[in-house]
Amino acid sequence: MGVEVVTFGCRLNAFEAEVIRSKAEGAGLVDTIVINSCAVTNEAVAQARQSIRKLKRERPGARIVVTGCAAQTQAAMFADMAEVDRVVGNDDKMRGEAWRATQAAFDVGAGEKIAVSDIMAIREMAPHLVDGYASGLPRVFVQVQNGCDHRCTFCIIPFGRGNSRSVPMGAVVEQVRTLVERGHAEIVLTGVDLTSYGTDLPGAPKLGMLTRQILRHVPELKRLRISSIDSIEADGDLLDAIAGDARLMPHLHLSLQSGDDMILKRMKRRHSRQDAIAFCDQVRRLRPDIAFGADIIAGFPTETEEMFSHSLDLVEECGLTFLHVFPYSPRPGTPAARMPQVAGPEIKERARQLRAAGETALRKRLHAEIGATRDVLIEGAGQGRTEHYLPVAIAGGRVGSVVPLTIAGSDGERLTA
DSSP states (O other): OOEEEEEOSOHHHHHHHHHHHHHHHHTTOOSEEEEEEOOSSHHHHHHHHHHHHHHHHHOTTSEEEEEEHHHHHSHHHHHTSTTOOEEEOTTGGGOHHHHHHHHHHHHHTOSOSEEOOOGGGOOOOOOOOOSOSOTTOSEEEEEOEEOOSOOOTTOOHHHHHOSOEEOOHHHHHHHHHHHHHTTOOEEEEEOSSGGGTTTTSTTOOOHHHHHHHHHHHOTTOOEEEEOOBOGGGOOHHHHHHHHHOTTBOSEEEEEEEOSOHHHHHHHTOSOOHHHHHHHHHHHHHHSTTOEEEEEEEESOTTOOHHHHHHHHHHHHHTTEEEEEEEEOOOOTTSGGGGSOOOOHHHHHHHHHHHHHHHHHHHHHHHHHHTTOEEEEEEEETTEEEOTTOOEEEOSOOOTTOEEEEEOOEEOSSSEEO
8 A cells, every 4th residue: 555644634734645645655665554634723633633542543553643733733643653654744744854764763773753944944845736626626725825824822833834934926826827738626725824925035926916927817717715814814806807807716714713802812812803804894895795704713721601602703703614622622732721621511502603604604605595596516426516615515517617506495504506
């Protein structure tokens, strides 16, 4: 067997999994399972550990390598697991030499188990064109940024990803052009803190300029989508692109985290509740049909019922369609872990209420789509997604094609067309 990559966490990890597989196989690894871990919550780390134990029981002869954010921040913990053969750092995993060193260690049956470099010392980012994407795959990812210069009090990710660094615009445009030539209909720009794109590049271009350059120089691109952004850092060029180019999908996922100003301040976020509402109102004026998603944390330390109600109200006030709810979990080494904690059952109940509000909002949006004509990207047998990332059940259609369809109904979870 070759290399199997088991991925947890964000879209960026999903993109990087393809690079990992290519680099590891290129180094000669066989019968190897790579766990590409996430550190955003305690649960994510626990899931990675459980998966390691399960996979070792199922494939006792396979070697197990752990990488990703949790491996970067808790390398010793994973190295202490008997099932783990090697721990590779989060930047190292993207480099062929790290996988060649891993193969060399396996060949001699000895050597240091931990191969994790200082990620804070990494200042530049090389472009990685994924060759493993199947030709004509409907939606593919392009990594344009990594790391984060902010220090939100709840977040361990900067210590797993390092400081913000960007892929030069020309390299991104070339990657997009190559992927389009291979038949991919939709490109998704990904990063850890997308709206900080370009701060480390000559001239400090912003995400909006990158977006406009892609749309301008790759006219054959059918659909461009942007993953999670920090709304307070959205620039004028990005708003112009949202308003003026139909190929930029009317769907934005916002890193909001809370709807209460005091909690936002204690989180060390850079926006207020009113900033979030005003941004959604502004973008909706530019693109009336836009769909918003958002990350919201339930039960952040010191959060009272009244504070939580402000987050709950934000679903309606911002007109959110997709909700990604995180029950707060303290990450060791973060300031929030030292703040007065909300009781576990209360966190669980608040997360349940937020998810229920998100389900209601999604059903409302799905119902409002009935009768509209939408351009649906055919993702597979019987399924596709609209410009707004709404799932659609369909009959037929060539995978990878974009087809205008009339929305006939909804079952509360997806549309029918």
